Amino acid sequence: MLSLPMFKRPAPVWPDYLARRAGEAxxxxxxxxxxxxxxxxxxxxxxxxxxxxxxxxTTGLDERRHAIVSIGLVPFSLGRIRLAERRYWVVRPPxxxxxxxxxxxxxxxxxxxxxxxxxxxxxxxxxxxAGRLVVVHYRHIERPFLDAAVQARRGExxxxxxxxxxxxxxxxxxxxLWARFRRWIGRPPVSIRLHNSRERYGLPPYQSHHALIxxxxxxxxxxxxxxxxxxxxxxxxxxxx
Amino acid sequence: xxxxxxxxxxxxxxFAPFDSLSDEHLDSVAGRIEVAYFKAGSDILRLDDxxxxxxxxxxxxxxxxxxxxxxxxxxxxxxxxxxxxxxxxRKVRFPAKALEDTLIYFIPGDVFHELCEHDEHFADxxxxxxxxxKAAVEEQHKSNDMMMTRVRKLVSRCPLxxxxxxSVQQVARxxxxxxxxxxxxxSTDEGDPRYQFSDPNGQSWTLQGIVTDQDLRNxxxxxxxxxxxPVGEIVSSKLISVQxxxxxxxxxxxxxxxxxxxxxxxYRRRPMGVLxxxxxxxxxxxxxxxxxxxxxxxxxxxxxARLKPDVREAFVRMVEEGANSHMVGSxxxxxxxxxxxxxxxLAEEExxxxxxxxxxxxxxxxxxxxxxIVTDQDxxLILDDxxxxxxxxxxxxxxxxxxxxxxDACGYPYCKGDVMxxxxxWRQPLSVWKGYFSDWIDQPRPEHLLHSSIFFDxxxxxxxxAFVEQLQDLVASKASQSPLFLAAMARNALxxxxxxxxxxxxxxxxxxxxxNTINIKRRGTAPMVDLIRAHALACGSRAQNSFERLDDIANxxxxxxxxxxxxxxxxxxxxxxxxxxxxxDLQEDxxxxxNIAPSNVSDSERHHLKDAFQLLSNAQKFLKFRxxxxxxx
Numbered sequence: 001m002l003s004l005p006m007f008k009r010p011a012p013v014w015p016d017y018l019a020r021r022a023g024e025a026x027x028x029x030x031x032x033x034x035x036x037x038x039x040x041x042x043x044x045x046x047x048x049x050x051x052x053x054x055x056x057x058t059t060g061l062d063e064r065r066h067a068i069v070s071i072g073l074v075p076f077s078l079g080r081i082r083l084a085e086r087r088y089w090v091v092r093p094p095x096x097x098x099x100x101x102x103x104x105x106x107x108x109x110x111x112x113x114x115x116x117x118x119x120x121x122x123x124x125x126x127x128x129x130a131g132r133l134v135v136v137h138y139r140h141i142e143r144p145f146l147d148a149a150v151q152a153r154r155g156e157x158x159x160x161x162x163x164x165x166x167x168x169x170x171x172x173x174x175x176x177l178w179a180r181f182r183r184w185i186g187r188p189p190v191s192i193r194l195h196n197s198r199e200r201y202g203l204p205p206y207q208s209h210h211a212l213i214x215x216x217x218x219x220x221x222x223x224x225x226x227x228x229x230x231x232x233x234x235x236x237x238x239x240x241x
Numbered sequence: 242x243x244x245x246x247x248x249x250x251x252x253x254x255x256f257a258p259f260d261s262l263s264d265e266h267l268d269s270v271a272g273r274i275e276v277a278y279f280k281a282g283s284d285i286l287r288l289d290d291x292x293x294x295x296x297x298x299x300x301x302x303x304x305x306x307x308x309x310x311x312x313x314x315x316x317x318x319x320x321x322x323x324x325x326x327x328x329x330x331r332k333v334r335f336p337a338k339a340l341e342d343t344l345i346y347f348i349p350g351d352v353f354h355e356l357c358e359h360d361e362h363f364a365d366x367x368x369x370x371x372x373x374x375k376a377a378v379e380e381q382h383k384s385n386d387m388m389m390t391r392v393r394k395l396v397s398r399c400p401l402x403x404x405x406x407x408s409v410q411q412v413a414r415x416x417x418x419x420x421x422x423x424x425x426x427x428s429t430d431e432g433d434p435r436y437q438f439s440d441p442n443g444q445s446w447t448l449q450g451i452v453t454d455q456d457l458r459n460x461x462x463x464x465x466x467x468x469x470x471p472v473g474e475i476v477s478s479k480l481i482s483v484q485x486x487x488x489x490x491x492x493x494x495x496x497x498x499x500x501x502x503x504x505x506x507x508y509r510r511r512p513m514g515v516l517x518x519x520x521x522x523x524x525x526x527x528x529x530x531x532x533x534x535x536x537x538x539x540x541x542x543x544x545x546a547r548l549k550p551d552v553r554e555a556f557v558r559m560v561e562e563g564a565n566s567h568m569v570g571s572x573x574x575x576x577x578x579x580x581x582x583x584x585x586x587l588a589e590e591e592x593x594x595x596x597x598x599x600x601x602x603x604x605x606x607x608x609x610x611x612x613x614i615v616t617d618q619d620x621x622l623i624l625d626d627x628x629x630x631x632x633x634x635x636x637x638x639x640x641x642x643x644x645x646x647x648x649d650a651c652g653y654p655y656c657k658g659d660v661m662x663x664x665x666x667w668r669q670p671l672s673v674w675k676g677y678f679s680d681w682i683d684q685p686r687p688e689h690l691l692h693s694s695i696f697f698d699x700x701x702x703x704x705x706x707a708f709v710e711q712l713q714d715l716v717a718s719k720a721s722q723s724p725l726f727l728a729a730m731a732r733n734a735l736x737x738x739x740x741x742x743x744x745x746x747x748x749x750x751x752x753x754x755x756x757n758t759i760n761i762k763r764r765g766t767a768p769m770v771d772l773i774r775a776h777a778l779a780c781g782s783r784a785q786n787s788f789e790r791l792d793d794i795a796n797x798x799x800x801x802x803x804x805x806x807x808x809x810x811x812x813x814x815x816x817x818x819x820x821x822x823x824x825x826d827l828q829e830d831x832x833x834x835x836n837i838a839p840s841n842v843s844d845s846e847r848h849h850l851k852d853a854f855q856l857l858s859n860a861q862k863f864l865k866f867r868x869x870x871x872x873x874x
Contacts, residue, residue, distance in 0.1 A: 072245070080347070081276035088245060110431075110445055202342035203278070204300040207441075212245040216276070220344060223278035 014161040014240065015041060027154045029126045036131035037160050046239060047078045047232030051163070052132040053219035055211045056142055059093055063148040067093030068118060072211030073128050076135075076219045078232055087128050088212045090115040094152075119153045129160075133236060137194045137218045139164040161240040165221045168239065169197045172229065197221055201228060246271045252299065253346075256319030257845035258366035261391075264486045264508060266356060275347040279339040286337040292326040294347035295367075301343025302744075305335045314851075315340065315744045319844050324367040327353055366848075392492050393485040396506050396514030400425045405449055405473025409461050412452060412472045423453040423503045423515050426476045436480065438510040448512055450476035453503050482507050483516065492516055536579040542587060542643075545580055546650035552576055553652075553827050556614045560824035566816035567788055570611035577607050578702050580651050581620070581644060585703045588643040596633045597625040600701050600708035601644070604660060608700035609770070610786045611816075613762075614823050615833050618645065618653040619660045619695055621667040623708040628670045637668055660695055671708050675715060682719045685729035694733055697774060698785050713783050720778040724871050727779050731868035734771035735861050739764050742851035743839045761822070762835035765815040765850075769857055772864055773808065776800065779868065787812060799867070808860055811853035818846055 018038035025031035040049065053074045060066030073087040092115040136142045139162045150158040169192040190196075194217055195205060201224035206213050226234070250271035253259040259267065275294070279285050285296065285303060296303075298320050305314040305322055313335055316322060326333055327350055357364040401424040403412050412424050425448060431437065432447035439445045452472055460466070460475040482505040483492045492504055502518040532548070532555050539545045555576070559569050585601055605619040606612045622637055641662035649655055662668050669677075681693055697716060701709040720726055740748045740759060747755035759765075773787045773794070782793035788809065795805045822841065823833035842850065 076276075079277060083246075083249075083275060084273045084349075111439075111443070201278070202301060203344060206248055210245050213248060220276060220278055224280070224342070227278055227280035227283070 014237075018160065025156060027156055029123050030150070030154065030156055030158060033126045033130040033158075033160070037129075039131060040133055040161065040236060042237030043235050045233040046226055046230065046236050049077070049236050050132045051076050051078075051135050051219070051222070052129060053081075053135045053215040053222070054129070054142055055136065055214035055218060056145060057209075057211050058141060058145055059095075061141070063144040066145075067095060068145050068149055069093055069112060070211040071121075071125065072213070072215040073125075074212065074215045074219050075128075075132065076223075078223060078226060081216065081219045081223070083216065086212055086216075087124070089121045089125070091118040091121060092116065117153075118149050122150070122153065133163060133240065134160065135163045135165065135218055135222050137164070137197075137214070137221065138166045139241065161236075163222060163236075163239050164241055165197065165218055165225060166192050166194075167241060168222075168225050168229075194218065194221065198224075201225070249274065249346075253297070255844070257848060258321075258363045260845065261362045262356070262360060264484075266360060270348060270352055270356070273349055273352050275349070277345050277347065279343045279345060281339055281341050281343075283339050284336065285339055285343070285345065286323065286333045286335075288334070288336045289332045291332055292323050293350050294323065295321055295327055295350070295353045296323040296337070297321050297346040297348060299344040299346050302340040303337050303343055304340045305337050308334060308336075314742070315749060317744060320848075321367075324353070328357070328367065391486050392483055392489060392506050392516060393508070393513065395489060395516055395520045396485070398514060400505065400512050400515045402427055402512065403452075403472060404428070405471060405476070407472050408469045409452075409457060409466070409472050409475060410468035413457055416454070421515075422517065423451050424472075425505055425512050425515070426450050426452055426472055428473065433480075436482075436507075436510060438512070448480065448482075448505065448507075448510075449473060450478070450480045451503055451505055451515070452476055455502075480505070482512075484508075485513055532576060533579050536576070536583050539583060542584060542647040542650060545583060545647060549652045553614060557824045557827050560820055566611075566813050566820060567786075569820050570606075570609075570613070570816070571786075573612040573614065573616075574607050574610040577612050577616070577653065578603065580648060580653070582703045584644045584647040585640070587647075588640050592636060592639060592643075595640070595704075596636055597628050598705045599624050599637065600704040600706065601662065602709050603700050603702045605695045605698050607702075608698040608785050611770070613820065614827070615835055616653060617656050618648045619656050620644070620662050620702070621660070621696075622662040622669075623674055623705075623712070624668070624670045625705070625708075626670045626672050634665075634668070638663070638665075641668060658692060658695075671711065674708075674712055678712060678715055679719070682716070682723050682726045685723070685726040687729045687732050690726075690729050691733055691736075694730065694771065694774065697730075697778065700785050716778070717781050717783045721781040724868070727775065727868045728870040730771075730775045730778060731864045732870070734768065734775050734864055737763055737768040737771075738861065739768065739854035739857045742854060743842060743847045748839055758836045758838050760835050761815060761819045761837050765854065765857065766812065766819055768861065769808070769812045769815065772857070772860055773812070775864060775868065800863075804860070804863075807856055811856040811860075814849055814853045815857075818842075818850060 015038055018034050022031055022034035022038055025034055053076060055072045056068050057070045058066050058068050068091055070088070070090045075082050075085045090111055092112050094117070134142075143159065143162060147158050150156065173190040173192055194214065198205070198217060198221050201221065203217075203220055203224060206217055226232070230239070246268075250267050253271060254262070254267055259270065262270070274297075276299075279301070281301075286292070288308065298316055298318055300318055303316045303320070303322065304312060305316065307313045322335070322337055323333075325331075325335070353367075357367065398421075401415060401419050401421050403415065403424050403426055405426050405428045416422070416424055427446040428449045429445075430447060432449065436448035437445060438448070452475060456475055456477075461468075461470060466475070481495060481499045481501055483495055485506050485508045492506075496502065496504055496518060504516040505512050506514045506516050532551055535551070536545065536548060539548070552573075556569070556573065559572060564572075581601065581603070589595065600623045602608075602621045602623055603619070604621060606616055607619070622641060624633070624637065628634075645655065645661050645663045655661065660667060678696070681690060681696070697720075699709055699712060740750050740756075742749050744755065747757065748759045749755060770787055773790050776794045776799050777784065777790035780794055780797045780799055782790050784790045784793050791805050791809050794800060800808075818837065819835060822837050823835075825841070826833035839847070
């Protein structure tokens with residue numbers, strides 16, 4: 001397949017940002033996270049990077065109106081996904097749930113009723129993310145929701161570098177010359193949703209849509225993407241955003 | 242156990258050896274796995290790497306190599322590797338490479354060792370030292386054992402589940418549509434915490450109880466309730482259930498103690514099926530010999546032919562009841578002999594008494610007591626030496642034809658090689674027969690013997706048994722003394738070889754070629770029979786049955802210690818696969834044959850068959866070495 005990047009993306013200046021936030025943050029847990037994560041240098045080969053796959057279920061797509069209901073984490077490296085170290089939380093959104101989203105997320109009222117507020121698990125979540133490169137599929141959910149939730153509870157913002165497996169797929173299937181050619185001849189765009197992306201690498205389907213299983217699915221997808229399109233010594237700055 | 246890992250747990254539980262783990266062990270494996278992706282063509286295990294985990298193929302395909310780079314095995318979803326090295330704490334001796342894009346689950350060494358320690362079946366499966374084939378054969382025989390079998394093995398379908406608000410009529414209709422005799426009644430209220438669970442959509446439910454056919458009769462119709470009564474109202478308050486990893490024995494006790502015929506089966510708190518009394522009764526063996534007595538009561542050949550479906554039914558029942566190949570083989574041979582004898586009796590009634598004494602002789606599988614449901618007739622007539630062809634042969638030719646036609650009508654088609662008493666060559670006086678056998682043994686030519694090996698499985702069916710016994714004596718005393726004859730028999734036993742094993746929906750040949758089906762008789766059981774016969778002839782055994790021959794062989798030094806048992810297990814396993822597949826064909830209203838489509842082979846069968854093929858292949862190599870062609874006569 002043809003794969004020509006259309007333009008060089010400007011590398012975000014993550015190390016500077018993280019170092020600055022580490023100094024400024026008032027919340028000690030946030031400060032620790034920024035300090036630890038600033039150790040991920042742009043040159044670090046992906047094969048050596050400690051990573052953690054993260055997935056969230058939310059009540060909707062707008063972080064201003066909707067809330068997080070569950071978070072799944074699976075720590076991994078390029079060589080191994082360590083399911084034994086998985087973390088999973090159900091949290092109670094501040095606003096009552098709408099019935100619709102319950103059906104979608106398969107988490108029930110009673111489950112959520114007994115769940116803690118995100119604030120209660122936040123320290124454990126931050127500790128699990130600290131010093132790791134976070135991997136998500138479609139960062140425009142995880143990043144703004146986490147940021148908004150932390151802002152609301154600790155009064156500070158939380159942003160850090162993420163590898164977005166969906167944008168890695170998009171680079172190949174949406175932005176390449178081949179993709180533009182396909183669009184030009186009127187072919188539908190290739191799906192870059194998690195399930196369809198996995199299929200292209202021969203990864204098996206998972207039936208459930210659950211934050212932990214989707215985090216696992218994302219970790220597997222990144223391993224496959226690196227094996228197919230990159231090298232273990234590819235610097236992480238070429239992959240994060 | 243976290244509900245979120247259910248999917249991984251269920252994936253593991255599909256395949257041996259994980260399929261027989263307790264729920265608790267399965268959970269601990271699922272929670273501890275590690276995962277990695279390997280692109281097609283990449284190395285998974287390199288020679289001399291340390292091995293710290295068991296490798297489980299979640300998806301994709303893997304090739305395992307010998308140290309010298311030759312292909313050892315090709316594995317796919319659900320297969321495991323790395324266990325040989327792991328067990329011996331050794332470095333990689335069989336390197337592995339991804340043939341396709343592959344996802345591997347790693348099961349950490351400590352989890353693996355714990356399983357080996359606590360689960361005998363798992364240990365048997367992974368241990369090279371203890372042949373897992375032996376374990377599999379014993380497992381087959383134990384499959385009747387109610388103490389051993391877990392309840393979940395008997396559950397064949399998901400339960401019908403209804404909400405308590407549904408009307409009894411709706412429930413009855415659903416039970417009718419799904420053809421079940423019970424339904425589980427669920428409530429959204431929080432009830433007994435032991436029966437609360439969430440469905441795959443995350444909805445939480447409480448299992449309230451079970452409603453059965455009988456309840457609909459006794460509590461609705463008999464009490465004159467309306468068809469719109471909510472089913473929740475007729476459910477009894479006391480719920481008796483059983484956990485999925487309890488034994489069948491325990492389930493039976495629960496039914497007896499509580500006087501119930503239906504038992505909801507739960508995995509933890511989630512219902513996974515309903516066990517009915519009949520599921521348990523099906524597990525009890527009860528052999529019926531009614532068929533044989535029925536054969537002897539038939540007044541004519543037509544009546545006998547009408548019993549053909551009964552034979553098939555009896556066969557399927559025996560298989561379902563867990564009979565081993567020896568039991569099935571001898572039962573079917575007994576039935577076959579009964580048909581033959583009854584046909585002879587009927588012919589004699591019509592044609593009058595025989596002019597000279599005779600013995601009707603069975604050859605091949607019937608003589609070995611190893612008949613299957615797919616078999617043709619192989620028989621011959623030994624006549625008294627006072628036989629005068631001019632005066633007597635019309636009688637015996639007619640007799641032979643009656644039997645042969647009758648057997649054909651009963652489901653035993655004519656022998657394609659014309660080894661039947663209707664063939665004048667095989668309808669001869671005893672002295673001529675002795676000449677035949679002496680010739681075969683004294684002047685063996687492999688090509689000559691190729692079609693005669695069937696005569697070395699011989700037994701009497703009707704008439705003068707002594708005639709066949711004299712031939713059996715002759716063979717037993719002469720064969721072992723003739724190295725040339727043994728070499729020729731051994732060479733013929735090598736003509737048909739087993740495949741390497743299975744890969745997905747193909748049969749893997751040793752040269753890497755893949756075929757769509759395998760004839761399990763031609764490529765498995767028949768070469769094994771030939772091989773056992775060759776050894777039996779060498780040790781002067783008079784036995785005809787392969788297992789009895791193996792007993793005789795075991796009393797000699799012909800085979801290295803332990804080999805006889807391995808051959809026995811491999812033969813039993815291959816025979817059972819053949820038998821089971823024929824039973825499945827019959828259940829699906831298909832004409833049974835000896836062909837097996839690999840897609841119909843279960844995963845554990847696939848593993849064990851591979852072992853059995855390997856064993857046959859090794860035994861064939863040994864046979865060639867043990868009975869070499871003498872260079873000079």
